[in-house]
Amino acid sequence: MTISSQSFKGRTTFGRTLMVCAFLLFVLAMVLLISSVIGSQRLPIRGSFCALTGKSNCGLSAEERAILLDIRLPRILLAGAVGMCLAAAGAAYQALLRNPLAEPYLLGVSNGAAVGTMVALVFFSAHEWNRPVLAFAGALAATFVVYRLGRGRTGATPDRLILAGVIVTTFLSSAIVFITTVMDATRIRSFTFWLLGDLSGTTTSLLTVAFIAAAIGVVVLIINARSLNLMMLGERDAFDLGVQVAGVRLLVFAAASLLVGASVASSGSVGYVGLVVPHLVRLSFGSDNRLVIPAAALAGATFVIVADTLARTIIAPRELPVGAITALIGAPLFIYLLKR
Amino acid sequence: MLEAKDITVNYELRQAVVDVSLRAEPGEVVAIIGPNGAGKSTLLRTLNGALTPTHGAVLLDNRPIQSYARRAMARRIAVVAQEADLRFPITVFEFVLGGRYAWSSSRLWGWESDRDVEVAQQVLNETELAGFESRLMNELSGGERQRAVLARALATEAQVLLLDEPTANLDLAHQATMLRLVRTRCDTRETAAVVVTHDVNLAAEFADRVMLLKDGRAIVMGTPGEVLTPELLRAVFNLQVLVDAHPISGAPRITPVHELRR
Numbered sequence: 001m002t003i004s005s006q007s008f009k010g011r012t013t014f015g016r017t018l019m020v021c022a023f024l025l026f027v028l029a030m031v032l033l034i035s036s037v038i039g040s041q042r043l044p045i046r047g048s049f050c051a052l053t054g055k056s057n058c059g060l061s062a063e064e065r066a067i068l069l070d071i072r073l074p075r076i077l078l079a080g081a082v083g084m085c086l087a088a089a090g091a092a093y094q095a096l097l098r099n100p101l102a103e104p105y106l107l108g109v110s111n112g113a114a115v116g117t118m119v120a121l122v123f124f125s126a127h128e129w130n131r132p133v134l135a136f137a138g139a140l141a142a143t144f145v146v147y148r149l150g151r152g153r154t155g156a157t158p159d160r161l162i163l164a165g166v167i168v169t170t171f172l173s174s175a176i177v178f179i180t181t182v183m184d185a186t187r188i189r190s191f192t193f194w195l196l197g198d199l200s201g202t203t204t205s206l207l208t209v210a211f212i213a214a215a216i217g218v219v220v221l222i223i224n225a226r227s228l229n230l231m232m233l234g235e236r237d238a239f240d241l242g243v244q245v246a247g248v249r250l251l252v253f254a255a256a257s258l259l260v261g262a263s264v265a266s267s268g269s270v271g272y273v274g275l276v277v278p279h280l281v282r283l284s285f286g287s288d289n290r291l292v293i294p295a296a297a298l299a300g301a302t303f304v305i306v307a308d309t310l311a312r313t314i315i316a317p318r319e320l321p322v323g324a325i326t327a328l329i330g331a332p333l334f335i336y337l338l339k340r
Numbered sequence: 341m342l343e344a345k346d347i348t349v350n351y352e353l354r355q356a357v358v359d360v361s362l363r364a365e366p367g368e369v370v371a372i373i374g375p376n377g378a379g380k381s382t383l384l385r386t387l388n389g390a391l392t393p394t395h396g397a398v399l400l401d402n403r404p405i406q407s408y409a410r411r412a413m414a415r416r417i418a419v420v421a422q423e424a425d426l427r428f429p430i431t432v433f434e435f436v437l438g439g440r441y442a443w444s445s446s447r448l449w450g451w452e453s454d455r456d457v458e459v460a461q462q463v464l465n466e467t468e469l470a471g472f473e474s475r476l477m478n479e480l481s482g483g484e485r486q487r488a489v490l491a492r493a494l495a496t497e498a499q500v501l502l503l504d505e506p507t508a509n510l511d512l513a514h515q516a517t518m519l520r521l522v523r524t525r526c527d528t529r530e531t532a533a534v535v536v537t538h539d540v541n542l543a544a545e546f547a548d549r550v551m552l553l554k555d556g557r558a559i560v561m562g563t564p565g566e567v568l569t570p571e572l573l574r575a576v577f578n579l580q581v582l583v584d585a586h587p588i589s590g591a592p593r594i595t596p597v598h599e600l601r602r
Contacts, residue, residue, distance in 0.1 A: 010433035010474030014451045098427050226450040230438050234425045239390060241496070242414025242442030287428040290450060 012288035017295075020285055024298035031302050032080070035309040036072055040316035043068055074202045079308040079322070080301035081210035082199065082267045083277070085259035087300020088218045090274020091281070091292050092256045095228040096249060097150070099161055100279065101337055104139075104260045105271035107161075108168030112142025113257075113264035114195060115172050118179045120265075132209045136261030142168055143257050197270035197323025199308050206266040213262030218297045220255035224248050225289040232289070270304065270323045272330020277303050279333065341365055342387060342417070342500045342532060347396035349382050349556075356382040358556040359396070364500060364532035369523060371543035372536045374553035375577055380536040383553070384502050387534060388417045400500070414442035418498035420490050420506050426478045432488050433473040436460045439495030460495050467491040467521055483514035490521060501525070501533040507542065515539065519546040544568055544591040552576045568592040 036052060037043045043060070048068055050058035060068065086104060093102040093109075104110045116138025120130040146168050150161035176195065180188055194201070221228075227248045230238035239245045263270065277300040281292050307325040314320070342364045349357040357379045364370050372380050385391045387398055389405045398405040400416060408416070418439070440456040452460075464470050467487040477485060486506065493501060503522065507515040523546050525531050537543050543550055544564040552559040552567055554576045560567050573581045573594065580597040 010431040011437060011452075011457075012434070014449070095428075098425070100427060223450070226441065226444065229434070230441055232428055233430075233435075233438070236390070237419075237421060237425075237438075239410075240388060240414065240419040240421075241438055241492075242411040244410050282428070286434075287430050288434060 012286055012291045017291045020291060021294050021298060024295055024302070028080070028298055028302045028305075031305050032076060035076055035305050036068060038309055038313060039067075039072060040313065041067055074204070074207055075199050075308070076305055078202045078207050078210060078266060079199050079304045081207070081214050082263040082270060083273055083300035083302065083304030084214045084297040085210065085217065085263035085300075086270060086273035087277035087296040087303070088214075088221055088293055089256040089259040089263075090300075091278035091289065091296040092221050092228065092252050092259075093274065094278055095232045095289055095292075096252050096256075097147070097161055098232055098234070101162055101275070101334065102165075103272065103275040103334075104256070105269055105274065106169070106334070107142070107146050107165040108172055109139050109142045109146070109257065109260050110264055110269040110271070111169050111172035111176065112145075113139040113261045114269055115175050115179070116261065117265050118176060118191075122179055122182060128203065128205050129209075131206070132213065132262055132265040135265035136213075136258055139257035139261040139264070140254065142172065143253050147253070193321055194268040196321035197268045197326065198321050199267045200319065202266070210262045210266045213258050214297070217255045217259035217262070218293065220251060221293045222290070224252055224255075225293050228252065228289040228293075229287075232287070268321075268323065271327045272334070273300055273304060273326050275337075276326070276330045276333055279337065341401060342534070343399045343402075344383075344387060345396050345399065347383075347386055347393040347398060349379070349386050349391055350394045351382075356556050357386065357393070360553070360556075360558045361396075362387075362534070362551065362558075362561070364534050366499065366530040366532050367526050368549065369526050369533045369535060369547045371547035371550045372534065372553055373538070373540060373543055373550060373576075378553045379556040380553055381504055382556075384419075384504050384534065384536050387500075387502055388419055389413055411442045414498075415496060416498050417500045417502060418493035418496040420493045420501065420503040422505050422508055429476050429478065431473065432464070432469060432475050432477060432480070433460065435477050435488055436464060436469075436491045436495050439463075439492040442496060459497065460491075463491045463494040466494060466525070468517075482509050483511065483517070486510060486514070486518060487521070490518065494525060499531055501531055503533060503535040503537075505536055505538065507537060507539060515542060522546070540568065540573070540594045541586075544594065545586065545589055564592050568594060 033049060037045050037048045043064055047058045047060045051060055051065060051068055090103050093104065093107065094100055113135040116134035117131050120134040124130045146164045149164035180191055227243045230241050230243050231248060235245050278292060278296045281295045281299055285291055285295060304322065308322040311320040311322045311325045344360060344362040346359050346361055347357060348355060348359055360383060372383065374380050382391065386393050400408065437452055437456060437460050440452060440459065443456060444450060467490055469487055469491055477488060480488065501522065507518050510518060519542055522533050526533050547564060549562060550564050550567040551561040552572060559576055560572055568583060570581050570583050582595045582597060583592050586593045
């Protein structure tokens, strides 16, 4: 038995998915290269590209080399990982909750992860690994609360779900305020920045965690993508057609929470990525999740890298939180989707 | 062959279905008729294992339905729901290929085989939707969309079809088309179909046997001629009806007598 490659109008094939992903990967690589030379300190293009390939003798000064490899590159890689996590998670939430408006930030899942991260920082700050673990736990808890609240007695409606998200978000926001007041004053400012999405505080271990989580999460979602295609049409239909509904739901929720947790633990709540990117991907390539999820992951990485490059250049040498840029793009799109 | 033996289904304190037995033989169309809230949909959802009966058992080929794995079940019993709930743009072809889910194998990495694509094309022809492949589901008319829902169920190649008011939102011509397609499938592929419907006259023409259901209980089961009598219909619907023969097919024709105030 082989995968059908017969190309028919009206369906997504394996070959088409590979082609789209290859194209998006190419765009991502280009954006990565370009964004690494742009910044408050302009770097020589040729020398920088040479240094990025790992060569040591590229005509860069020691300072330029340090900016490129120690400051800029880790930040760009983190932006990519965060974008990958949030966009793939957004696509998964939308399919599972059957709601084009579902998004980690709007559902309160990001805030759940933020509370987890803050608890780790305030109470268990000795180990850096606590942050992603508690962020994951927070995201998972918030996901289930929103899911329960959103269902109601008559089943889930899109509006009810978004309302549930608002309630969870505001509740968790007050929890965040509460934790912030417990902190000492010097840390408050950096936290406010972090809450809006901040990619500047990268460490190697956080970067590693973000990439591992992104890889695991995206792979789990891709494996369940065909089931998600049916869940997207209703859980009852999916059940009738042979989907293990409860199992798929649990796996997808866990994977999406893992993705959100990893991204929030390393960079705070970057909003609207999970809304904007899957929407554009669906608009361009159709709704088949076997294509949407990997494509959203790649396009999400590109999107956040571009947004972060803007965040650190438009008022250089000062910086904006990347979340401010993504929200500036995402909020109008949300209104547009709501009005349709 | 699908068989329900004395099944009772409870919703919390209420009994939705009480002691109902039913058989659907290969090639046979069975219609379930009854007033709103009689337990028709509950009965149907019990027949494919979505609900578990509190008493009695549902057997598929003499094996309890609960012993089948979810996918194995979906290859044998397909459900045609009233209306697809579409929140994302999805093409007719993608939608119909959803019926091949239960046939997927890990060797295909979650993608369709050539056979899946062939079957989907074939059922699109069968349901008169050839040429609609790349149209979006939410751009179709009600009749076309309902045929796509039927096509997806046929794509499973299941030996039993369960249809829950498949004609509820359709006009006269599309109602007849829908049931004709089901009838053809049953006649040509030895498929059994259980149809829940409000349309007594369509049931009289297309069904081999009819069950009248009231308050969760099967009042009677038999051929349309035996079941669709003024006395029985009055007992079930609380309404006086006239029954005569359809001028062309000879099937019972039911006309409600409305007691309008003058």
